[in-house]
Amino acid sequence: MPDSLKAALARFRRSHEFWLLAVILLLCAGLGVANAQFLTMQNLFDLLTSYAFVGILALGLLVVLIAGGIDISFTATASVAQYVALAFANAYGANWFTVFAIAMGTGLALGAINAQFIQKLRIPSIIVSVATLNIFYGLLIFVTGGKYIYSLPDWFATGIFWFEFDWGKTSSYGVNLQILVLGVSFLITWLLLNRTNIGRQVYAMGGNPDAAQRLGFHTFRLNMLVYCYMGVMAGAASLVQAQLAQSVAPTVLVGKELDVVAAVVLGGASLSGGVGTVLGTFLGLTLLAVLQNGLILLGVSSYWSQLFVGLVILISVSVTAWSQRERRARRVRA
Amino acid sequence: MKQETSLSWLQRVGRSLGGGTIGTLTLLLVSLWVVFALVIGDRFFSASTLQSMAFQMPELGILSLAMMLALLSGGLNLSIIATANLTGLTIAFMLTRTVPGSEGIAWVGWQLVAIAAGFAVAGLIGLINGYVIAYLNVSPILATLGTMTLCKGVAIGLTRGNVISGFPDPIIFIGNGTIFGVPFALVVFALCAVPVAILLNATPFGAKVYLIGSNEKATRYSGVDTRAVLLRLYVYSSLLAGVAAVVMMARFNSANAAYGESYLLVTILAAVLGGVDPFGGFGKVGGLVLALAILQMISSAFNLLNLSQFLTLAIWGGILIAVAAVPHLRALLRR
Amino acid sequence: MSGISKRFGGVHALRNVDLTLEAGEVHCLVGENGSGKSTLIKIISGVQAPEPGGRISIAGQDYPHLNPVRSTHCGIQVIYQDLSLFPNLSVAENIAIGQHLGGLRTVDWTAMRTIALNAMAKVGAEFDPDTKVAELPIAGRQLVAICRALAADARLIIMDEPTASLTRHEVDALIALVSELKRAGICIVFVSHRLDEVLEIAERVTVLRDGAKVGTFAADTIDSRKLSHLMTGHAFDYDIQPYHVSAAPVVLEIKGLGRDGDYEDIDLTLRSGEILGLTGLLGSGRTELALSLFGMNPPDRGAILLDGKPVTLASNAEAIRQGIAYVPEDRLTLGLILDQSITSNLTLTVLERLAGRLGLISAGTRKDHVAQWVSRLGIKVSDPENPVKTLSGGNQQRVVLAKWMATNPRVLILDSPTVGVDISAKDGIYEVIRRLADAGVAVLLISDEIPEVLYHSHRVLVMRHGRLTLDVPASQTSEPALRQAVNA
Known part of the structure; x- marks a missing residue:
């Protein structure tokens, strides 16, 4: 069907993702020319590894935003999940399966609490998640005294290193824990949103909640699922982070909420629900990662990198908004 | 008959203060007061306790006012803390590089110039926010996320993350001095809150802000230049962040690119607890002040009880959910 | 259905209303705001239950009350004024989503497309099923809503104010489509404010006033003046105003x-x-x-x-x-x-x-x-x-x-x-x-x-x-x- 393919291409050309991709490619080309290091495998793997935490959380948040809600308690959820899982592993011993089960189960439980507050008490999700961020985080530090855990089980500290292969003479690469979990998260979220009935219902509910109710959707269950999914993602992300940092640090995750929000909304997800794609989130994340990484490689002092990130966010959202307004104006005229 | 009019009068007072939320909050404040008084006893009423409460509240209070303004219009201002820090650094920079003489007219004048320069920076950030949100139609959360990162970037870049400290006495006084036993910072807060309340309740500008918060398009169709209103609103929000900056730098006797970052979500918490609708259109300064008083009282009491400040955070969150649930629970009871 | 009543608190929204709808007829429901039209629709679609004593009978089967699932199962579909579409989804998904409410099953995109194309063929809609509904004009969205009702095997379609935002040309197209559906044996209930349109399209008209049924009339026996009298209980007669301002500045x-x-x-x-x-x-x-x-x-x-x-x-x-x-x-x-x-x-x-x-x-x-x-x-x-x-x-x-x-x-x-x-x-x-x-x-x-x-x-x-x-x-x-x- 070349016609429908053409139509699909035309739709893509008009989409937010297309422009984002164009910007990223330009940026990559520029950085590649300016610094030979940028386009190396080494750098690519480093980038994926260091952005895995934000990326996994972004996928959870994407699902929540599509459903028409918002959650910013995920950093607190991650802190709790990380502490519970690794404290358990230290005390009773565990393996990969059990730590992930515990962390994701903890996240699921906290997500369910959010969903209950939102649904049963009819409180807007923004209020609930601002509140539970403080509750989860406050209680965690109160109970643990904010102490770091530096001694992690050996198998956890070592991590994993799959599909090892050599590149050139000096270095070898493989899939580490961060990249594995990030990849699996992308795959599962994409399958959920695009290949299951539930995923399509999440989109539908975000697009028109009243209609969803009228058509007999189980909106309670859908919302439950969405916030629990966010919690599970927070649980997974927390272990990825702990493994990378080689420690459990209950106080360092809270405060990173807006990095995640930035990646998702730069990727085109709308805060009013129903809009957003896994590809867009990937590109939003990539833009932020490439930018920060590129600045370092260009020798820009790390003190100044945030300035450029701010500029890029501001310019890209302004240009997007401006071009949308132009298009709308033209359509009115036509 | 008499009773009826007095009832409606009460209702009107209640409503002008912010409706049902005010009642709930007042009740909560009084009950917390009683509980803490019983648990803690005399120490809770000591002058030093009251004063320490009054010293901590103003900076959070002023920042919450800044957040509230944006929330009322249906927006959000994530850049308030970054604005405050950049403003504080600007003032600190000027005060520590050049100080003409000491205790002369030039000395006082230079401090005023420094503060004015700080406000100019804050105002400029407000203009950027307002322009991008009102004229380019960027969603407020994205626009202010951008300016937040930008401002913080400038601040870190210029200071390399270092602290600038050591200010002249008049500046220190703003954060630490008292007038007749009342902390000067609290006076500053009042000097912000009262004009903001008047602005919102008794001026055309304020009325327009509420209406824009509920339905911007209909407000525009009624002949209101909504873009100009929004631009002005974000400038005010930024200037309030600037005032908070002065109080903050004065209290710490230093300025830094990363002070007060944990305040950001707390300002939203305080505003929403005070009855500000997170989707815009509703909320009163009176409610916000009550909410701040509640938050501060819990924090001070826990401090006296030697409980962790993090438990305070958790309780704050719990209170927010409890208060936000009241309307729904009340509706359930009525049925 | 007969003897249908509904109370909200102390207020009677509906009092003892009887209504008969036949297969293959176009029936209009008129009445002022608050006359009970929307309550009646909600009872038919099962969103609200009538007071005990009412009886709803569908194809010979009696029900004391309906619920949304049962009513859908009986072939009742309501197209609300806002159309209840999902603007962010494609035409095909909007049409077929009712058939894809199952849990964690994978989306059958091919089946979805087939369902959609079948329904679209019935109404003669010719747009790309992959288009997002938000990109369609109002009339197109209305067709999608009708297709969705047809895809759910509707035998009774209730349309609430379907013409409110259509151009005359589009209204004509809709009327033609409605007679097409009628021939297929589907009963259409039209709820409308526009009395001349009501008379143009309907075979029978049921008038509600203050929660009670005034009567059901054959459309060719009444005119819009009589209809408005029946709806309000008052006669409104206006005269053309003389042109007397030609000298004013x-x-x-x-x-x-x-x-x-x-x-x-x-x-x-x-x-x-x-x-x-x-x-x-x-x-x-x-x-x-x-x-x-x-x-x-x-x-x-x-x-x-x-x-x-x-x-x-x-x-x-x-x-x-x-x-x-x-x-x-x-x-x-x-x-x-x-x-x-x-x-x-x-x-x-x-x-x-x-x-x-x-x-x-x-x-x-x-x-x-x-x-x-x-x-x-x-x-x-x-x-x-x-x-x-x-x-x-x-x-x-x-x-x-x-x-x-x-x-x-x-x-x-x-x-x-x-x-x-x-x-x-x-x-x-x-x-x-x-x-x-x-x-x-x-x-x-x-x-x-x-x-x-x-x-x-x-x-x-x-x-x-x-x-x-x-x-x-x-x-x-x-x-x-x-x-x-x-x-x-």
């Missing part, structure tokens, strides 16, 4: 006004005290012209003259300063700020004037202003601090009128001022308009209801494809003549 004059894509070559004059009716199909350019006069849609060519002097209206604030007021068609999203108080809405246009020294507005001034306008227009208000959405449609529209009258306009543009207003409340609005004209205000009354412009204006203009095609005193034309001019 010209307030507004438009010469050769044009805007690319909207309208072209518009010439008109509007005199003090004159009510000028402007009618035309949706999309004929009437609203765009009105917006240009209100400074919100700048024209490309031509001149607007007020009192003989050319003016440039760069913004609506400027237009208001020049004495032009505009009541938009969409009262609920543009005319009013529904969540805010009556006071806020009434004072919105005159805030600067109410402000005293220091630019402050005292509570007293605000209250006096509101009290004055509430009494002048007879707005029924229990407490002016209540949200304006608590008022009835007629009273809401009076708030809109008051808010604009407070600006002392010399030219008042009314875009479809009685949409969604009950027949009996309409009369009060016409009265206000007449009084304004008598006081010397020049009124431009835009409406797509031909009787409205004919009986309530002095002079009538017809707009087609962005051009004025007719300019005639009301006394020299008639309903059929205008209808011809509009649709020709």
Whole structure:
């Protein structure tokens, strides 16, 4: 069907993702020319590894935003999940399966609490998640005294290193824990949103909640699922982070909420629900990662990198908004 | 008959203060007061306790006012803390590089110039926010996320993350001095809150802000230049962040690119607890002040009880959910 | 169904209503706001249960009450006025989503497409099933909603105000489609405000008033006048107004006004005290012209003259300063700020004037202003601090009128001022308009209801494809003549 393919291409050309991709490619080309290091495998793997935490959380948040809600308690959820899982592993011993089960189960439980507050008490999700961020985080530090855990089980500290292969003479690469979990998260979220009935219902509910109710959707269950999914993602992300940092640090995750929000909304997800794609989130994340990484490689002092990130966010959202307004104006005229 | 009019009068007072939320909050404040008084006893009423409460509240209070303004219009201002820090650094920079003489007219004048320069920076950030949100139609959360990162970037870049400290006495006084036993910072807060309340309740500008918060398009169709209103609103929000900056730098006797970052979500918490609708259109300064008083009282009491400040955070969150649930629970009871 | 009652608290929303719907018939349900139409629909669709004692029988099977699932199972589909579509999803998904509510199963995109294409073939819809619904025009979205009902094997389709935002051409297409569906044995229930349309499309009409059934009538035995009498219990007869303002000074004059894509070559004059009716199909350019006069849609060519002097209206604030007021068609999203108080809405246009020294507005001034306008227009208000959405449609529209009258306009543009207003409340609005004209205000009354412009204006203009095609005193034309001019 070349016609429908053409139509699909035309739709893509008009989409937010297309422009984002164009910007990223330009940026990559520029950085590649300016610094030979940028386009190396080494750098690519480093980038994926260091952005895995934000990326996994972004996928959870994407699902929540599509459903028409918002959650910013995920950093607190991650802190709790990380502490519970690794404290358990230290005390009773565990393996990969059990730590992930515990962390994701903890996240699921906290997500369910959010969903209950939102649904049963009819409180807007923004209020609930601002509140539970403080509750989860406050209680965690109160109970643990904010102490770091530096001694992690050996198998956890070592991590994993799959599909090892050599590149050139000096270095070898493989899939580490961060990249594995990030990849699996992308795959599962994409399958959920695009290949299951539930995923399509999440989109539908975000697009028109009243209609969803009228058509007999189980909106309670859908919302439950969405916030629990966010919690599970927070649980997974927390272990990825702990493994990378080689420690459990209950106080360092809270405060990173807006990095995640930035990646998702730069990727085109709308805060009013129903809009957003896994590809867009990937590109939003990539833009932020490439930018920060590129600045370092260009020798820009790390003190100044945030300035450029701010500029890029501001310019890209302004240009997007401006071009949308132009298009709308033209359509009115036509 | 008499009773009826007095009832409606009460209702009107209640409503002008912010409706049902005010009642709930007042009740909560009084009950917390009683509980803490019983648990803690005399120490809770000591002058030093009251004063320490009054010293901590103003900076959070002023920042919450800044957040509230944006929330009322249906927006959000994530850049308030970054604005405050950049403003504080600007003032600190000027005060520590050049100080003409000491205790002369030039000395006082230079401090005023420094503060004015700080406000100019804050105002400029407000203009950027307002322009991008009102004229380019960027969603407020994205626009202010951008300016937040930008401002913080400038601040870190210029200071390399270092602290600038050591200010002249008049500046220190703003954060630490008292007038007749009342902390000067609290006076500053009042000097912000009262004009903001008047602005919102008794001026055309304020009325327009509420209406824009509920339905911007209909407000525009009624002949209101909504873009100009929004631009002005974000400038005010930024200037309030600037005032908070002065109080903050004065209290710490230093300025830094990363002070007060944990305040950001707390300002939203305080505003929403005070009855500000997170989707815009509703909320009163009176409610916000009550909410701040509640938050501060819990924090001070826990401090006296030697409980962790993090438990305070958790309780704050719990209170927010409890208060936000009241309307729904009340509706359930009525049925 | 028979003996259907429904109470909310102490209020009877429906009293002992009987209704029979036959396969392959087009049945219209009419009644004023609050007459119980929507409650009846909700009971049929199973969203609400009737009081015990009612009986619903579908194809010989009796039910004490329905629920949404059972009602869908019985082939009952409701198309609400807002269409209940998902704008962010594709046409195919919107049509087939009802068949894909199962849990964690994978989406069968091929089956979805087949279902959608089948339904679309039945109604002759020819758009790409992968298009997002948000990108379709209103008429297209309506087709999607109908397709969704058909995909669910509907035997009874209830359409709530289906023509409200369609152009005449699109209404004709819809009527043709409805007869097509009828032939397939599907029963269609039409709920509509537009009485002439009701009579055009229906075989039988059921009238509800105050929760009770007035009767069911064969459509060919009644006319729209009788129908409105049945709905309201009052007779409303209007006479054409004589043209007596030809000597009054010209307030507004438009010469050769044009805007690319909207309208072209518009010439008109509007005199003090004159009510000028402007009618035309949706999309004929009437609203765009009105917006240009209100400074919100700048024209490309031509001149607007007020009192003989050319003016440039760069913004609506400027237009208001020049004495032009505009009541938009969409009262609920543009005319009013529904969540805010009556006071806020009434004072919105005159805030600067109410402000005293220091630019402050005292509570007293605000209250006096509101009290004055509430009494002048007879707005029924229990407490002016209540949200304006608590008022009835007629009273809401009076708030809109008051808010604009407070600006002392010399030219008042009314875009479809009685949409969604009950027949009996309409009369009060016409009265206000007449009084304004008598006081010397020049009124431009835009409406797509031909009787409205004919009986309530002095002079009538017809707009087609962005051009004025007719300019005639009301006394020299008639309903059929205008209808011809509009649709020709």
